[in-house]
Amino acid sequence: MIYIVEDDVSVRDAIARMFESLELSCAAFADGESFLSDASPRIDDTVFVDLHLPGLAGSDLIEKVAALDEAPQIVAISGQPLWKITRDLPKITTTPVVRKPLKEQDLLVYV
Amino acid sequence: MVSSSCLHSVLDTAVNGIIVIDDNGTILIYNRACENMFGYKSAEVVGKNVNTLMPSAIAKQHDQFIRNYLKSGDPKVVGIGREVVGRHKDGTEIPIELSVGEAQTESGHQFIGVLKDLRATKEYEERLRVLQSNLVTMTRVNALDEMGAAIAHEVNQPLTALMLYLQTAARRARAADQPDDPMISLMDKAVVEAERAGHIIQRMRNFVERQAPQCIGTGLATLIDDCLELVRVGHEADDVEFISTFVDYNYQLELDSVQIQQILVNLIRNAGEAVKDQPVKQVIVSVERDDDNVFVKVMDTGPGLDEEAVSHLFKAFTGTKRRGLGIGLAISRSIAQNHGGDLLVEPYEEGKGATFTLRLPVNSKATS
Ligand SMILES: Nc1ncnc2c1ncn2[C@@H]1O[C@H](COP(=O)(O)OP(=O)(O)OP(=O)(O)O)[C@@H](O)[C@H]1O
Ligand SMILES: [Mg+2]
Numbered sequence: 001m002i003y004i005v006e007d008d009v010s011v012r013d014a015i016a017r018m019f020e021s022l023e024l025s026c027a028a029f030a031d032g033e034s035f036l037s038d039a040s041p042r043i044d045d046t047v048f049v050d051l052h053l054p055g056l057a058g059s060d061l062i063e064k065v066a067a068l069d070e071a072p073q074i075v076a077i078s079g080q081p082l083w084k085i086t087r088d089l090p091k092i093t094t095t096p097v098v099r100k101p102l103k104e105q106d107l108l109v110y111v
Numbered sequence: 112m113v114s115s116s117c118l119h120s121v122l123d124t125a126v127n128g129i130i131v132i133d134d135n136g137t138i139l140i141y142n143r144a145c146e147n148m149f150g151y152k153s154a155e156v157v158g159k160n161v162n163t164l165m166p167s168a169i170a171k172q173h174d175q176f177i178r179n180y181l182k183s184g185d186p187k188v189v190g191i192g193r194e195v196v197g198r199h200k201d202g203t204e205i206p207i208e209l210s211v212g213e214a215q216t217e218s219g220h221q222f223i224g225v226l227k228d229l230r231a232t233k234e235y236e237e238r239l240r241v242l243q244s245n246l247v248t249m250t251r252v253n254a255l256d257e258m259g260a261a262i263a264h265e266v267n268q269p270l271t272a273l274m275l276y277l278q279t280a281a282r283r284a285r286a287a288d289q290p291d292d293p294m295i296s297l298m299d300k301a302v303v304e305a306e307r308a309g310h311i312i313q314r315m316r317n318f319v320e321r322q323a324p325q326c327i328g329t330g331l332a333t334l335i336d337d338c339l340e341l342v343r344v345g346h347e348a349d350d351v352e353f354i355s356t357f358v359d360y361n362y363q364l365e366l367d368s369v370q371i372q373q374i375l376v377n378l379i380r381n382a383g384e385a386v387k388d389q390p391v392k393q394v395i396v397s398v399e400r401d402d403d404n405v406f407v408k409v410m411d412t413g414p415g416l417d418e419e420a421v422s423h424l425f426k427a428f429t430g431t432k433r434r435g436l437g438i439g440l441a442i443s444r445s446i447a448q449n450h451g452g453d454l455l456v457e458p459y460e461e462g463k464g465a466t467f468t469l470r471l472p473v474n475s476k477a478t479s
Pocket of ligand 2: 439
């Protein structure tokens with residue numbers, strides 16, 4: 001299963017459509033809160049998290065998900081400048097970051 | 112008849128310096144305000160020539176000035192007043208606003224000088240000038256950078272979606288039972304163009320990708336006062352009251368002061384413009400604190416901002432004025448967010464003005 005947490009409607013939709021067209025099952029969420037309450041990611045899942053989210057920050061969400069028992073693979077997505085990404089990402093994790101604008105190949109390498 | 116001790120006590124309570132000389136330039140009266148201004152005690156200078164209190168270039172000519180005036184009656188300062196330079200006991204020069212009157216007394220011709228120390232005013236004007244020019248330069252640089260960053264960011268999202276839609280559509284077209292080759296070729300070309308746009312955005316972002324804000328300990332109360340002062344300068348004509356209620360001058364915060372000033376100046380300027388035609392014209396800046404954040408609030412008595420207005424307030428390039436100095440709310444917010452803070456507007460309340468809240472995080476080094 002592939003999860004997408006991204007607040008921008010079009011980006012979220014485009015990513016979901018792309019995975020669907022490859023017959024990969026995926027679920028998309030507009031914010032961290034709804035992801036945490038509705039999704040139950042497992043160890044062989046992948047979660048794409050936009051760092052710039054309303055409410056619960058992307059970096060906090062990543063920290064929470066990484067702390068799960070059977071933590072899935074996490075990939076951060078961001079359109080922010082590098083210094084902001086390095087500031088926001090919790091230093092302990094080794095989360096890969098994909099920067100926007102992106103192509104499908106950038107995401108497909110992780111699934 | 113006023114007694115001489117009464118006269119001296121009047122002279123000594125005067126805020127301005129008062130000096131009386133005779134027609135030889137000899138000091139007869141020298142009040143307490145002068146003692147503070149020049150560093151000489153009255154006893155040190157009374158009976159001396161007044162040129163003791165002047166830089167040597169002028170001191171040399173002063174006796175001649177008096178003689179010229181007495182001869183020609185052609186005033187250079189008497190009855191006119193002008194800005195002159197005095198010399199402190201320690202040698203430093205003091206800008207002074209001097210007005211001189213004259214009197215014929217039984218003991219001869221006397222001149223009475225009233226002196227206003229302009230040091231504070233000058234320093235203040237100079238400080239304001241520096242502040243203002245910093246702000247203008249930084250605003251230009253920042254506006255360009257932030258504009259670039261804003262464009263990069265705003266365009267990034269649709270471009271990302273566009274690219275993924277195109278790639279997905281192209282793949283579907285290929286997988287169709289009877290692939291439409293010209294169509295596929297068009298879509299591939301579209302992907303290449305979207306990619307090109309992406310590269311442009313990336314280059315632009317690399318170009319404007321600024322350093323993290325340069326944060327240093329700054330007195331918040333002074334910073335707010337400075338911002339109010341900068342805006343007041345443009346509002347002297349229309350009686351808008353700009354008030355800060357935050358007076359904890361010891362409170363220090365780690366921040367990039369020029370950037371935060373830009374935000375506050377923009378908020379205060381907007382507020383000042385919003386109250387212009389109101390019966391009550393007030394802009395109040397206040398500060399609230401909790402453990403993690405400082406909230407600087409800019410409140411006005413203007414018409415307020417309804418939901419509709421708020422919904423596009425922070426979008427880039429939506430300002431209604433086109434005068435160019437301001438950095439606008441979109442950039443203000445992005446600067447606040449670069450600081451790990453945010454810029455918000457309080458919900459609309461009928462009959463109340465607008466309130467903008469600048470949230471700044473308090474980091475470990477901040478002290479109270
Ligand atoms: N305190 C306020 N009360 C009422 N309206 C406001 C207030 N602050 C902002 N606005 C409205 O929001 C608009 C956008 O403000 P913003 O600061 O982004 O740009 P601007 O002031 O129009 O231009 P600039 O700041 O570049 O000079 C303003 O033009 C004004 O209509
Ligand atoms: Mg403005």
